[in-house]
Amino acid sequence: MSRKWRIGALSLIITLHIITKKAFAQHIAPVDSLFKQAQELAKAGKYKNSRKLARQVISIVPQHTDAVLLIGRTFAWQNMSDSAKATLLPLIQQAPPNQEALLVLADAELWAGEPEQSLQFAETGQKAFPASPFFLLAKARALHHLKRYKEATEVVRAIPEEQPQYEAALTLLEKIIDASMVNRLRVVHQSTVFMESMSPWHLSSIEYTRLAPKAKFLARASYAQRYSKQSIQGELETYPQLTKNTYVYLNAGFSDNKLFPTYRAGAEVYQVLPFKIEASLGARTLFFPSETVVLYTGYLGKYFQKQWLSFRPYFQKQQDGWQTTGIVQLRQYLKHEDEYLTLTLAKGSTPYNLVGFEEISRLDAARVGMEGQFRLGKSYLAGGTLMYEQEEYESDASHNRITMGLSFQVKF
Template structure:
């Protein structure tokens, strides 16, 4: 009899182990099916299968994380948060849980401080996780902690594409000083001597905003002239900043004095708009230019429209400048197409040029990286100008630029 009891107990233990193993196998199989459904975009099916897993094995947090991820991918951020947040206290958090919370935070535009917190917590569990390290670097960059980001970046393999791309980005962001020089050469279809225009500019990024000083040189009509300018771009808040400009010259070709004010505002849907005014004070007269712009970013493109309204001698002249930019490997490398119609030039130098009757322009401007710190660019443009009612001409302009960024 005693022997029969031991046999029965042994059968019971073996049976229980078999049932438990079967439950585990079923849970793993269901979770795999749920993951496949999620990869195929069948999020409702994926959640249904994952919930079946949780009914069999309530502590199977991978299934709950998958449910949260599918809500994130569907932009149902409140639902994702409702599923994921309780897992922080209901179980021992895993690196996958922190990754899910980071992805949710990035898509729902959570503060970079919270993203950094999740990345640090995840790295305690999985210190070698490349994905968590990348998210930490991105959060540090958002907080403008460039030196810290560089230290973390050095823990990644240098052949990694993220490493190479981010190394360049951090170098550019940490380079708060810039020297820029440009030279333009213009020839005409009529018997006018060639025009020369050159500039040298130094810019520094400060806490309130960037500030720059520039010297311009012009050689036109067998005269040479110099102009000094200062630009300031103060930030008022995260979405609003100003452009302030002041300049003076030796009065030979440039305005005696010039001033500019423009307010910029970032708008939803990657839009930006501005309104402003320019004052050009010559010895003969003062020219007022009212301007503004509307621009939009999408993908690797930016398009912008800038008008100039110029009251003059009881009349109002209008100019429209349209630009389309294609970004290349990064935001510092690009090609820009410019089309314009109207009398006001985008480079305001001589009074005769500003007072022309009309003009049509097409131009291409480029900028490319030349090593880690240098950039070079080129300008090529054509203008048909109506100088007066009786006179017109073609203008051909070429130019080169060089920029050096440093810390």
């Protein structure tokens, strides 16, 4: 090649390089701007619009990993774990896997109620990045949700103090220690006073609860004093988990046949639905000496971030038709899941605390009440109840009563 041709080829290469560099710079500017807009939209909770801009970024720069991660994160924040996985799996299938993608997937599965899958992603990240404390924390969270408290404690304690995740680890450790206290002993006393000339009623109980990985067991002894009569009752309850989203309530009890039903039994099936909604169907059977009463019931509840809203109906078959009761409860959780305030509104004949047959036979009632529970240190809880009720036993006569209660609970 002659000198003239060599100079011409070199000039062409330089020119093409300059043109390409300018074009690339022109591309980068709008890409950066689009990605920043996508980030701002995600922070504002406008996830769909954020993903739209992030996809535009990817269409310009296909290897824009941060845009792919942003799309995956917004799916995770919306509890759309399948979409998050479909987006981020290509990033963790490469060698080495993308660290942030593994962390996002571990969080997404945990938020979606899949702690086993979350644990798998956390362990994969721990193997690929053994020096990273992020995966230790993710693994501990998954083990905590799986109720493998001993393993979770060991993993948390392995996070060095100098790591920025150490404070979060201490907070998680406190939760694990709290959850590992699977025994509960609770004492409750309630007194009911009437605005009419009736003697007060008293109801006391002591109950022991044991929390198992797949069930809850409860034993309760109750004492009632009404109409110058005294009565005791013993009950056993359990809440076994049948599947991941299904559990049942079973109850059996007996008494000395002075006030309480001679025998009682109950069963209810609970189903966890999407969007943190629960529903159930069941019945309670009360065997009094003079009559057997069957109360059909159900439940519909929804959990929000810090609130719980529920509706429970009762249906009782009588000679002249059906008697119905509706109970609405709104609970506000405070700093800890054991601390809350609950507002109760009810209309119908079924009582709040069912003791004697007389309450079952009343015609109607309306109730409003507040209940609260608060922590006294890590292992102790105290609660209180205040409730007003207007009840009708005859069509032309009604009673007004106020119920006050105190409770104390210890966890160990």
